[in-house]
Amino acid sequence: MIYELKLLSESDGPRAGRSPVRAVPAGFGLSYSRDHSKAQVLADGFGRLHTYLRISLVEHCNLRCRYCMPEEGLDWTPAPRLLTQEEIIRLARLFVQQGVSKVRLTGGEPLLREGIVEIAAAVGRLPGLRTLAITTNGLLLPKKLSRLKAAGVNLLNISLDTLRPDRFEAITRRRGLPLVLRAVTQALDAGYTPLKVNCVVMRGVNEDELADFAQWTQDLPIAVRFIEFMPFDGNQWDESRLYPYQEMLDALSRQFALERVADGPSETAKTYRIPGFKGTVGFITSMTENFCEGCNRLRITADGSLKVCLFGRAEVSxxxxxxxxxxxxxxxxxxxxxxxxxxxxxxxxxxxxxQVNRPMITIGG
Ligand SMILES: C[S@@+](CC[C@H](N)C(=O)[O-])C[C@H]1O[C@@H](n2cnc3c(N)ncnc32)[C@H](O)[C@@H]1O
Structure with missing residues (x-):
């Protein structure tokens, strides 16, 4: 579909501080009624500039985390309807040219994507990009780490919700804790510090491990980020399973002298350090204290839809x-x-x- 855009008068739209536009399907005779300055494309009506793009490379995953997807998997999008390598790189280039300075490759499990090293290398070469990150469950990281590093990946998040092997299997419906721990060690050895570790905390599942995770950061430069359990299609979210930020903070404060660290305006985590510890602990409080005000994130799903809000239904292909x-x-x-x-x-x-949204596994976090 080709679009012709027409400027609307200020009274036609709610956007403040920029010219509202409306997309109108049109023929091939394109006409553009306004100039694309970088700030115009990436800014919204609330003064937020979107400089961080998350690209999901694949829907599949080699884990079946209970809070993320059903055991039998999903109705996966057929491969021809997923973005090709060329399409991913084209979109990344376009966004980076407009001022995106951070791209995160996610999934599904991004390390399952054929050609991930080539994609990372192409995105990593884009002039103006400062951060190329990957969020991964870590299982395939030991195999691919050195090539990803050479390709320009300079930030890693590893997802890990428990330090106990039996519990790992109960949460993810797969085995693999030793492999993930090996990935953590190798990432640290390769210089990915601080290494971000994402831990979804659920009441009755793993809230009793907060202190173990915090203790882990004593000798290792790991930034553990405790994430409030969020609702997505098919993940059976229930408020009784939500272990809210304030409770996490209270629980940890009973054992550690937490000191708040000043976070940047677009930081999703509220970060704390523990005196003498090499790492930090943080809390991603999407449910109980949203941080939408500083949101600078855009998402492209593996099937090529742009989502401007993780929780919003609006998408454009x-x-x-x-x-x-x-x-x-x-x-x-x-x-x-x-x-x-x-x-x-x-x-x-x-x-x-x-509200209806996609399953998390098809958005990419
Ligand atoms: C969907 S995964 C995709 C990337 C990769 N497979 C991984 O495991 O990191 C991205 C992140 O979303 C988090 N996540 C998934 N479902 C969630 C939920 N319901 N609430 C909070 N975080 C969730 C995961 O823990 C992970 O850190």
Missing amino acids: LRDAMRGGASDAALLEIISTAIGRKRARHAGMQNLAT
Whole structure:
């Protein structure tokens, strides 16, 4: 689909501080009614500049985490409908040209994606990109770490919800804790410090391990990030399973002298250090204290949809636009329009639990 964009008058749209635009399907005779300055494309109506792009490379995963996806998997998108390597690189280039300075490759499990090293290398070469990150469950990292490092990956997040082998199997429905721990050690040895470790905390599942994770950071430069359990399609979220930030903080404060660290304006985690410890602990409080105000993130799903909010239903298919012949300028109009429609904040915990969204595994966190 090719789009022609027309400027609307200020009274036609809610966006403040920038010209509202509306996408109108059109023929091949493209006409563009406004100039794309970088700030215009990536800024929304609330003054937020989106400089961080998360690209999901694949929907599949080699784990079956209970909070993320059903045991039998999902109705996976057929391969021809996933973005090709060329399409991923084209989109990354386009966003980086507009001012995105951080790209994260995620999934599904991104290390399952054929060609991940080539994709990382191509994205890593884009002028203006400062951070190329990967979020992974770590299982395949020992095999691929050196090639990913050579390709330019300079930040790693490893997901790990428990330090106990039996519990690892209960949560992920697979074995593999020793491999993940090996990935952590190798990533640290390779210089990925601080190494971010994402831990989804659920009441009755692993909340009794907070102190073990914190203790882990005494001798290792690991930034553990405790994540509040979030609702997504098919993950049977229940408020009784949510272990809120304040309770985590209270529990840890009884054992450690936590000192708050000043976080950047777009930081998702509230970070604390423990005097004398090499690492830090942080809390991602999407449910009980949203951080939408400083949101600078955009997401592209493996099937090529742009999501401007993790919890929002609104999506626009950049894949369809590209396969319909859209020029870079036309893609930018679509992207700009989608960002312009981003809401001030997500719908709130109670509403999120009932609203339709994708399963987390097809968004990428
Ligand atoms: C969907 S995974 C994809 C990347 C990779 N497979 C991994 O395990 O890191 C990205 C992150 O989302 C987190 N996640 C998945 N479902 C979640 C949920 N319901 N609530 C909070 N975090 C969730 C995972 O723990 C992981 O850190």
